[in-house]
Amino acid sequence: MEQTVSVNADPVQHSDMNGRFTQWRNWVGFWLLGLCNNFAYVVMLSAAHDILKKQESENATANTPSTLTVDFQGGNSSNGSRYDCNPVSTAAVLLADILPTLVIKLFAPFVIHKLPYGFRVLFCVIMAATSFLLVSLSSAVWISILGVIFASISSGLGELSFLSLTAFFSRDVLAGWGSGTGGAGVAGALLYSGLTQVGLSPQNTLLIVLVVPFVMLISYFFLLVPPPSLPQWRNRETEYVAVVSEERRQLMDGSEEGEQEKSTPGPLTFKEKLYVMKGLLKFVVPLGLVYFAEYFINQGLMELLYFPNFFLSHAEQYRWYQTLYQFGVLLSRSSLCCVKIRKLWALSFLQVVNAVLLLFAVRYQFLPSAWLVFAVVLYEGLLGGAAYVNTFYFISKETEDREREFAMAAASVGDSLGIALAGLAAFPVHRYFCHL
Template sequence: MCCGIALDSIAGVRTSSVVALSGLTDTSMKAQAKKLFFKLGLSFFLFGLINNVLYVIILSAALDLVPPSTPKGIIAFCNIFPALIAKVGWPYILKGRIRYAKRLLGCCAASVSGMIVVALFDSLMMRLFGICLASFSSGLGELTFLQLSTRYHPSSVAGHSVGYFASGTGAAGLVGASMWWVLRGLGVRMGVGLSSIMPLVIPMTYYFILPHPEALTSVPIPSSFEEEEVDAPYTPLPTDEDARVATKASVALSFEDKWTLVKPLLLKYMLPLFAVYTFEYTINQGISPTLIYPVPSPEKYWLLSKIIKSVRDYYPLWQLVYQTTVFFSRSSISIGLPPLPEKLLSIPAFAQAFILTLLAIESAVGIFSEDSQGLSFSFVFLLISIEGICGGLAYVNVFYRINQEQHHSLTDENADPERAKQEKEFKIGSIGFADSTGILLASILAVPTEVELCNAQARRGKMICKSL
């Protein structure tokens, strides 16, 4: 994975804007600042959108990618396990400075290759291999962009970068589910093939839109980026020049250093995120495929019949509802809503557990009578909407809070600035292990869950899910 243009080689071009800003008037400075912050938000939004959109397309296309007899949970497993390997491998094993340009170009190549494999081959094993390749790229990309956000300062700017990235990942759910709703009519080969060009947006955004961190230190911060709360004095992270000097000392965090940084995060951030994603993806992959009903008649359900034309339309519709609500909740910080207090970060996990229980009961025995299809549909629609809101809030608030955390290396005058930078990058990178592990566990639980719920429906004479 060669990088073409190295990160350091474009630093001079980007930082030239810092020098140019020194002679601007206040009005010009504010206009320039507004432009730079718009480009920053747009860049991280696009990073989140493109990095996650293929992941969502694959999940939404689960019914079309595997034979009817194959549990859809196997798609979720192949779509998350390689991402988990990436999130564990890079922050916990890799030492030293992060080479962002090399990573992003490598991720782009892996994503494109994976989707092309899925599109060109009909065999289950080759499609699963292509999904694994795209998954690894998505996991490494998410980790990289979250770490990249820590290079921007002050902390309010870094926090909003995370907010825009989270908003982009939420939009990826909406765009991916919507795209597959449209592209599925073209078939797997054409639909997946067309989506394979989307990762090319990432390197273009990185090189041509994303402002350099130094460019933002010399402009006034817009009111929307003002500090929510200052817990510790701000200490700038090292510039590229500082980092090049520090590199001579071969600064690298040891395993003991990383474990010391991770321990305080386990219960505070990782456990709530792990629980939310375990419940959420057990619903999406194990219960949602069984939440199917007869095709509504136009006479009784005029509007619903316009949306559901086949029993196979229910699953992608639930995915679309879920992804839509995830998008709005993940965008909460970027649109100016206050983040959740740290003490409430576990609330979404409890809500997800309750929703999972209700949907499992609805699928297995049916809460409403067979003649009340409209009530059943509305009930499921509401619960899946709340599920998406809880999942999105958990994601954006956990990563926002860890991005805003201050630790001793950032306030200690004797601390090595390069070490401080690596610690901050590692801390936000280590959190991804929790959500990916939750999704992986859910993909394992989803297989027997889907089978058992389908059997429960069959025992009460509802055979629709057996035909899918």
């Protein structure tokens, strides 16, 4: 009798171990996908600026010093401005990095389902690798800009695709994805800064980080354990919906059979997608507002928060602002396993308060030390990261099975729209303060 029990128990235990191992692989896979997808975006904000600055300087020297050199070298001490700022806001690089992403996120969710996931990932890998090569090997400004655009295309298409992909897995992979995207900010900044600090040129540094797109390739094709319902290489939009619905019901936590509605076979129509987008506004608007306030601070105000009597130089203060912000984002994007925040509007309100506080701090200079700014930007990163992961967690939880894949992709426009609007708003604000 005892022998029979042990024989019957072994398959169950073995199945449970396999399930845990698969869950672990998928979590790690999505963590690496989040890291690799956002890595190019983060690095380009720094690397493209360095290379464009070098090329612009060479052009100024070679062409018309009397006009170009004055405009370019107006840089640090900005015509007697008390803010010691560059007349050209850092928002210029941000806009080149975010606008292609925004365009993709606005239109791709309506047609991207026709392209299988395997082809999407290959395209993102090729775009990311090409962006690093173009920016590192370019001999003209327009080639570097093209490289930044390719990085933006890769990041934007990758984000909406991988967020859609989470609909085919258990909901805990969202925590892995969110943590990985947070890690990209810290890893990208530290790796780029570290390699250039030890003497490598920005060009050689970008050639070294070419390994990152290939890590994405390995993570997707060899680490993830995709379910049979995933449309990997074929467009099966008319036949996989029913299978997906049943599989998702078993995977998603907290769902009860009595509360599930029957899935309608077939893909969503254009009218149904518009209806889903209308329902997503309660998530997209607060997310966009958080990111608008966040990047208005980062690209419009951070450079102006300079304390001349502090032990760090202006460049070092700015670098630490960015670093602490990225650490805040990493911590909060990794917090989904511990805490979940449904009140997204509260996060938006607190982030707007941060932006208003720092705007007045720039104008009236009432903050006594950079230490206070360090605390505020760390807190800013915590709010932004929390808004991101909780938005997509609750979209995944509260959206019907049939609509979830599209909803996850469509909602990703919120952060990009907020970033783009912040970049545009940062230009006049930055110019106003630099001309005081």
